Amino acid sequence: MSEQPLLQLENAGKTFHLKPMFGAAKEVVAMRNISLSVEQGRALAVVGESGSGKSTLGRAVTRLFSLTEGRVLFKGRDISQMKSRSESLAYNRAVQMVFQDPFAALNPAHTIRHHLERPLKLHHKLSGWALAEAVKGVLADVELDPDMALSKYPHELSGGQRQRVNLARALAVGAELVVADEPTSMLDVSIRKSVLGLMKRMKTDRGITFLYITHDIATAHYLAEDTAVMFAGQVVEWGPSERVIANPQHPYTKVLLSAVPDPAQRFVASEDGGRAFAKGVEEVRALARKPAGLPVEVEPGHFVRHRLTQLDAA
Numbered sequence: 001m002s003e004q005p006l007l008q009l010e011n012a013g014k015t016f017h018l019k020p021m022f023g024a025a026k027e028v029v030a031m032r033n034i035s036l037s038v039e040q041g042r043a044l045a046v047v048g049e050s051g052s053g054k055s056t057l058g059r060a061v062t063r064l065f066s067l068t069e070g071r072v073l074f075k076g077r078d079i080s081q082m083k084s085r086s087e088s089l090a091y092n093r094a095v096q097m098v099f100q101d102p103f104a105a106l107n108p109a110h111t112i113r114h115h116l117e118r119p120l121k122l123h124h125k126l127s128g129w130a131l132a133e134a135v136k137g138v139l140a141d142v143e144l145d146p147d148m149a150l151s152k153y154p155h156e157l158s159g160g161q162r163q164r165v166n167l168a169r170a171l172a173v174g175a176e177l178v179v180a181d182e183p184t185s186m187l188d189v190s191i192r193k194s195v196l197g198l199m200k201r202m203k204t205d206r207g208i209t210f211l212y213i214t215h216d217i218a219t220a221h222y223l224a225e226d227t228a229v230m231f232a233g234q235v236v237e238w239g240p241s242e243r244v245i246a247n248p249q250h251p252y253t254k255v256l257l258s259a260v261p262d263p264a265q266r267f268v269a270s271e272d273g274g275r276a277f278a279k280g281v282e283e284v285r286a287l288a289r290k291p292a293g294l295p296v297e298v299e300p301g302h303f304v305r306h307r308l309t310q311l312d313a314a
């Protein structure tokens with residue numbers, strides 16, 4: 001393990017300025033004052049309900065837009081300063097995104113062979129026998145049978161197989177960091193764990209680093225050594241995944257652990273006397289929406305901001 005984290009966010013913030021055709025201009029603070037880091041070969045889970053700013057964080061890391069505050073460092077280098085074409089290309093190769101919708105990054109008109117050959121030709125200058133072997137190699141790495149998969153089109157595969165192809169493609173490109181934004185939430189429950197297991201093996205066997213974005217805090221520890229809980233654009237609690245789950249401090253983390261939310265929904269009141277719970281959630285939201293205070297270390301490496309003890313009993 002290297003001294004320097006592979007990826008670091010330093011006081012990262014993003015405010016969207018919306019100028020609707022009618023009505024007043026509006027600001028959305030999607031992300032505020034985020035400082036996190038991941039070392040090479042490890043995984044950091046970013047968990048939170050819908051709208052908490054997780055995808056904004058992932059997109060900022062993949063440079064889909066620039067930050068309005070702070071910096072993102074990759075191997076110590078500020079990614080907004082990567083201006084030369086060669087440095088930009090190298091970064092775009094090293095950091096790959098896997099999306100919730102396994103179709104999102106696949107071209108329906110091309111076979112799986114095409115999807116995997118392209119990056120291997122382009123980035124690794126492979127051809128002929130070496131190319132064929134490399135294609136088989138990345139498929140083997142994601143546990144797909146080449147004879148089954150190569151001549152298929154994306155729609156001919158299952159969701160889980162498509163997500164495996166996306167991960168194979170990240171390997172073919174030469175990814176060092178995979179930003180996986182809800183990679184299993186559109187998949188059948190029965191195969192989620194196998195895709196998570198695959199990512200875990202990519203991490204341990206190949207040293208791939210993961211930023212694992214999920215609404216499901218219960219799955220975080222399976223892949224990620226560390227977990228950061230995001231709420232209303234801020235990280236309210238972070239630390240070793242096992243500790244955050246076993247000993248949650250922030251009321252919002254407790255809410256996340258007490259219900260597995262729908263990825264597309266905020267928490268809702270349930271029919272059966274769930275009102276008090278829903279009220280508690282609203283209270284938690286109102287409190288957590290204020291700028292968070294200084295971090296408090298509750299046990300080694302486990303931090304919380306705004307320890308809202310008055311809500312702990314709720």
Ligand SMILES: Nc1ncnc2c1ncn2[C@@H]1O[C@H](COP(=O)(O)OP(=O)(O)O)[C@@H](O)[C@H]1O
Nearest residue numbers: 016028030048049050051052053054055056057
């Ligand atoms: N391109 C954008 N323009 C304006 N607002 C945005 C944009 N992207 C995200 N947001 C807002 O930022 C907040 C966080 O969104 P997002 O990062 O997608 O959350 P999550 O991935 O946790 O569901 C939301 O309020 C969302 O509406």
Ligand SMILES: [Mg+2]
Nearest residue numbers: 054055056181
């Ligand atoms: Mg999202």
